[in-house]
Amino acid sequence: MKKILTALALGAAIAASAPAFAWPDHAVTIVVPFPPGGSTDTLARSLTPSLQRQLGQSFVVDNKAGATGTIGANHVARAAPDGYTLMVTSLGPLVIAPHLLKSVPYDAGKDFDLLTVAVQAPNVLVVPAASPYKTVGDLVKAAKQAPRSLTFASSGVGSSDHLTAELFWQQSGSTGLHVPYKGGAPAIQDLLGSQVTASFQNINAVLPHIRSGKLRALAITSLKRSSLLPDVPTLDETGVKNADVYSWQAVVAPRNLPADIKNKLHAALVKAINEPEVRQRFVDVGFEIVANTPEEFAAFQQRESDRWKQIIQQRKIGAD
Numbered sequence: 376m377k378k379i380l381t382a383l384a385l386g387a388a389i390a391a392s393a394p395a396f397a398w399p400d401h402a403v404t405i406v407v408p409f410p411p412g413g414s415t416d417t418l419a420r421s422l423t424p425s426l427q428r429q430l431g432q433s434f435v436v437d438n439k440a441g442a443t444g445t446i447g448a449n450h451v452a453r454a455a456p457d458g459y460t461l462m463v464t465s466l467g468p469l470v471i472a473p474h475l476l477k478s479v480p481y482d483a484g485k486d487f488d489l490l491t492v493a494v495q496a497p498n499v500l501v502v503p504a505a506s507p508y509k510t511v512g513d514l515v516k517a518a519k520q521a522p523r524s525l526t527f528a529s530s531g532v533g534s535s536d537h538l539t540a541e542l543f544w545q546q547s548g549s550t551g552l553h554v555p556y557k558g559g560a561p562a563i564q565d566l567l568g569s570q571v572t573a574s575f576q577n578i579n580a581v582l583p584h585i586r587s588g589k590l591r592a593l594a595i596t597s598l599k600r601s602s603l604l605p606d607v608p609t610l611d612e613t614g615v616k617n618a619d620v621y622s623w624q625a626v627v628a629p630r631n632l633p634a635d636i637k638n639k640l641h642a643a644l645v646k647a648i649n650e651p652e653v654r655q656r657f658v659d660v661g662f663e664i665v666a667n668t669p670e671e672f673a674a675f676q677q678r679e680s681d682r683w684k685q686i687i688q689q690r691k692i693g694a695d
Contacts, residue, residue, distance in 0.1 A: 398633075466679060490625070496623075497596045534559075
């Protein structure tokens, strides 16, 4: 009898552990909390071929856009932590929306298992080619002489480009008028048409316009100059201190992912991000490869959350 009970117990233990070790045995869904076509969506779709080759199952991108990314993020936060639902997201739902919106249906610090920050990219301060402003100093001087007369376009309230402008005004002691658009494309279009004065835009979004001479880059928000724009100074070099900003994309899962699945996923993601074709695709448009550990991601998320919370509160920014 004892032998039978021992055998049953051993069989139950093996059965209980089998699903985790067999992962994945069917398709995995990658939720992108934004519409198709943006940087976050591009990253998700760039990673799927490698993940499929490595892990032997389909990885399907599902765009669940709305409410500054919080609809898709909430869907993932409520999903089963079994490795079959992931999210590729920008910083917005994780470190900005929780401070920007009055009510967010998830806890960004507790409801996700953080896998890796895949890539990051600085913003570039750009003006139309015909603009009279040749330097950051010119822009700051004009803004101080006529407060709020200079218009700064952004892709929306609380976006990376909006908050970068707010930080820029705070650190330079100047003021501008924020003009939010519904996305980066219309903001850039009006900037090209000289309908607005300036904008902080992701480097990948404006690099072609800078290279064609349609936009003038005054500064970059990275800690050091970009090899793609070697003649463009950092904000720090122009005298605007502590205003370095990176937009970033990361991969997360619902909280309580089994450790073996989490380790397997992290290893596959890092390998996918660093595949030569994928890596070059992002480096060529100004992204930096990060591919950090879950522990490094957690510390980074906390720093970013604290920083943007302070800016949002100090500048009295709200999206509700």
